[in-house]
Amino acid sequence: MSSSLEYYKVFYYVATLGSITLASEKLCISQPAVSQAVRQLELSLDCQLFMRMSKGVKLTREGEFLFDYVKSGLENIWHGENMLRRMRDLETGEVRIGASDMTLQFYLLPYLEKFHELYPGIKVTVSNGPTPETLRFLYEGKIDFGVVSTPFEARSEVKSAPVKEVRNVFIAGEKFKHLEGKKLSYDILKDLPCIFLEKNTSTRTFMDQFLKEREVEVEPEFELSTSDMIVQFAMRNLGIGCVMSGFAQMELEKGNLIELQFEDPMPGRQFAIITDSKTPISPAGKKILKLMIDDIS
Numbered sequence: 090m091s092s093s094l095e096y097y098k099v100f101y102y103v104a105t106l107g108s109i110t111l112a113s114e115k116l117c118i119s120q121p122a123v124s125q126a127v128r129q130l131e132l133s134l135d136c137q138l139f140m141r142m143s144k145g146v147k148l149t150r151e152g153e154f155l156f157d158y159v160k161s162g163l164e165n166i167w168h169g170e171n172m173l174r175r176m177r178d179l180e181t182g183e184v185r186i187g188a189s190d191m192t193l194q195f196y197l198l199p200y201l202e203k204f205h206e207l208y209p210g211i212k213v214t215v216s217n218g219p220t221p222e223t224l225r226f227l228y229e230g231k232i233d234f235g236v237v238s239t240p241f242e243a244r245s246e247v248k249s250a251p252v253k254e255v256r257n258v259f260i261a262g263e264k265f266k267h268l269e270g271k272k273l274s275y276d277i278l279k280d281l282p283c284i285f286l287e288k289n290t291s292t293r294t295f296m297d298q299f300l301k302e303r304e305v306e307v308e309p310e311f312e313l314s315t316s317d318m319i320v321q322f323a324m325r326n327l328g329i330g331c332v333m334s335g336f337a338q339m340e341l342e343k344g345n346l347i348e349l350q351f352e353d354p355m356p357g358r359q360f361a362i363i364t365d366s367k368t369p370i371s372p373a374g375k376k377i378l379k380l381m382i383d384d385i386s
Contacts, residue, residue, distance in 0.1 A: 097159050099126040100138065104156050108145040183212040184373040187223035187235035190315055191292070195335040196253050196360045197236050200384075204377045211373045220291040227365050233374030238291045238333075239359045240298070246366045251359040252385055257296060258334045259349040260319075260341070264326035269347045275305045282310035282328030284319050291358075292316070296331050299355055320346070 102112040103123065113120045131138050138152035148156060184204075188197050193215065201213060216226050223235040224243055238255065261268065265281075278300070285307075286293040300307060310328050313319050316336040323330035323337075324345050330337075340346040362381060364370065370378070 093129075096126045096130040096133070098163065099123055100130055101156075101159050101163050103127060103139065103146060104148055104152065104159075107147065111145075182210075182371060182373045183214060184371055184377055185214045185216065185232045186374075186377075187216045187218065187226045187232040187237075189219050189223065189237065189290075190217065190317070191255075191333050191336070192236040192238060192360050193217065195255070195333070200377060200381050204380060208373065208376070213377075219287075219289050221289055224363070227363060227368065230365075230368045233364075233368075233370045234378060235363045237361055237363055238295075239361060240295055241291055243363065244365075248364050248366060249361045250363075250382065251361045252381060253360040254357045255333050255335070255360060256357045257292065257331055257355050258337060259351070260323050260330045260332065260337045260346045261328075261349060262324050262326040262346060265329065265349075266347060268349055270350065272350055272352045274352060275300055275303055278305065278307045278329060283307050284311045284313065284322045284328045284330040285309040286316065286319065286331075287312050287314055292331070292333060295358055296355070303353070 099112065099116065102115050103109055106112050106115065109120055109123050109127075113123045116123065127139065134151075134155070136151045137149050138155065139146040140149055186197070197215075201215075204211070205213065216223070216232055218226070220237040220241045223232070223237050224241065224247070226232045227235050227247065228244065236252075239251075243249070259278075268277075285296065288294070288297075311322055313322065316332040319330040319332050320337050320340060322328065324340060329349065337346055337348070341348055362378065364378075
């Protein structure tokens with residue numbers, strides 16, 4: 090830009106108000122300063138922008154041509170500044186979160202509800218996927234933060250804050266009622282049909298690692314994409330399922346499922362909030378993160 094943005098701002102107000110006097114009052118600068126700014130802009134562009142009338146000024150043909158562009162540019166800048174202020178004041182804006190079905194349902198949802206009540210103008214986008222996909226979204230800057238379940242491996246710039254302990258359970262339907270109340274060995278899983286999540290999930294990774302440490306390798310009869318489906322398969326006596334306890338809680342309480350007990354209980358694991366030190370978090374994202382972190386501090 091060959092001329093100062095302030096010159097164009099003065100030009101805009103003189104053209105809009107049709108008066109150097111009114112423009113000086115609007116801009117809170119002297120009339121000579123307004124006249125000088127207009128003159129400097131005319132010299133820079135090598136054309137006359139205003140015709141001096143008995144009452145005020147009027148745009149020349151060249152001035153009218155320029156005004157359309159200046160008006161659009163300045164008003165876009167002012168609109169952008171206003172939207173930025175509103176975003177900082179949490180009147181508008183967007184927060185982008187990555188979460189799995191499990192972390193969304195059993196941790197994140199109440200915070201989203203509370204956040205929406207406090208800041209109804211903020212758009213919340215949740216990218217739903219397993220932990221590896223949430224990590225990829227974080228690396229690519231597509232989300233402000235993620236809520237995942239352990240275990241997971243991440244780059245050094247990813248920071249993790251545990252927020253809730255959860256546990257896996259082995260469940261079964263009426264067909265396996267004879268196993269209820271017994272202290273079982275994990276070796277029994279080798280001889281039973283099993284229903285597990287797909288291998289690209291933290292739940293499956295955690296279970297596989299736990300069993301491997303006990304020299305138990307199981308080839309499941311069914312590999313499913315959601316824990317809800319594992320519960321449904323188990324209720325239909327298709328095998329022994331392994332899910333995070335929350336997914337099976339209702340059916341366990343109804344007596345539609347049983348929880349198998351083992352001599353060596355599987356340890357708990359964590360839901361964790363993950364952020365990337367290389368990715369800036371939106372003001373709205375920082376606000377909902379504060380709601381979540383304050384709850385555990």
